[in-house]
Amino acid sequence: MEAVRYLYLLRHAKSSWADEAVDDHARPLSPRGEAAAGDMATYMRREAVEPALVLCSAALRARQTLAALALAGEVYYEDGLYGAGATYLMARLHTVADDVGSVMVVAHNPGLHDLAVACAGEGEPGALARLREKLPTGALVKLSFAGPWASLVPGGAVLEALVLPREL
Numbered sequence: 470m471e472a473v474r475y476l477y478l479l480r481h482a483k484s485s486w487a488d489e490a491v492d493d494h495a496r497p498l499s500p501r502g503e504a505a506a507g508d509m510a511t512y513m514r515r516e517a518v519e520p521a522l523v524l525c526s527a528a529l530r531a532r533q534t535l536a537a538l539a540l541a542g543e544v545y546y547e548d549g550l551y552g553a554g555a556t557y558l559m560a561r562l563h564t565v566a567d568d569v570g571s572v573m574v575v576a577h578n579p580g581l582h583d584l585a586v587a588c589a590g591e592g593e594p595g596a597l598a599r600l601r602e603k604l605p606t607g608a609l610v611k612l613s614f615a616g617p618w619a620s621l622v623p624g625g626a627v628l629e630a631l632v633l634p635r636e637l
Contacts, residue, residue: 471615476562476626477520477573478585482506482537482607482634484530494551498533505607505634506537512637513538518611520573522565526550531575534607540573550576555583565618572618578604585610585628588621592628600631607634 483502491497498506512518523544525535528551535544549557558580565572574581582604589600589612600610612626 471617472570473613473615474569474618474621475520475571475629476588476610476612476614476621477518477571478581478604478610478612479509479534479573479575480578480581480604480606480608481526481528481531481534481575482509484606494528496528496530498530502530502534502606503537506534508634508637509534509607509609509632510538512632513540513609518609520571522569522571523573523575524550524561525575526553526577528577531577535575542573550574552577552580554580555587558584559587559621559623562621563619567617569618585612587623588612588614588626589628590624590626596628596631600628605633605635608632 482505483499484496485499521542523542525531525546527546527548586601589597609632611630613629614621614626
C-alpha cells in the first residue's frame with residue numbers, strides 16, 4: 470500500500486500597495502494581509518496542520534505570511550518560487566524526498582492556482598468548482614495523493630480542503 474502524502478498550497482496573504490515605488494519582490498503584507506495570515510495560523514493550529522517541509526518564495530510577502538504561521542517544519546526559501554508556473558512547481562515537488570510525508574508551498578498566483586487546479590482530480594464538487602474559479606490571497610489548499618512525490622501528476626490528487634481567510 471502506497472503512503473499517503475499531503476500537499477498544502479498557501480497563497481501569500483494580501484500585500485500592501487501603500488508605496489508603489491517598492492519593488493514587487495520587496496512588497497510587505499498589508500494590515501488586512503497580516504490579519505488574514507493570523508487567522509490562517511489559528512486555523513492551522515486548530516486543525517493540526519504541520520507540514521514536514523515548507524517551500525517558500527523568497528518574496529517578502531510570502532516570508533511574512535509564513536512567519537505568521539510559526540510552523541516547526543524544515544523551511545527552504547527559494548527565489549525560483551517567485552513567479553513560478555505550475556510546471557516548475559510540479560517539477561520542484563517531484564524532487565522532494567520520499568520520506569517527507571507533507572509539504573507546504575507558499576507562493577504566488579497564477580502558478581500556485583494553476584498547480585492546485587491541475588492536481589485536484591477528485592474532491593467535493595462544490596469545493597472543486599470554487600477552486601477552479603479563484604485562489605484568493607491567503608487561501609490554503611489541502612491535497613492528498615498516494616505514492617512518492619515523483620508520482621504526483623495532473624489530476625492525481627484529492628482536494629481535501631479549500632480554506633479562505635474571509636471564511637475563518
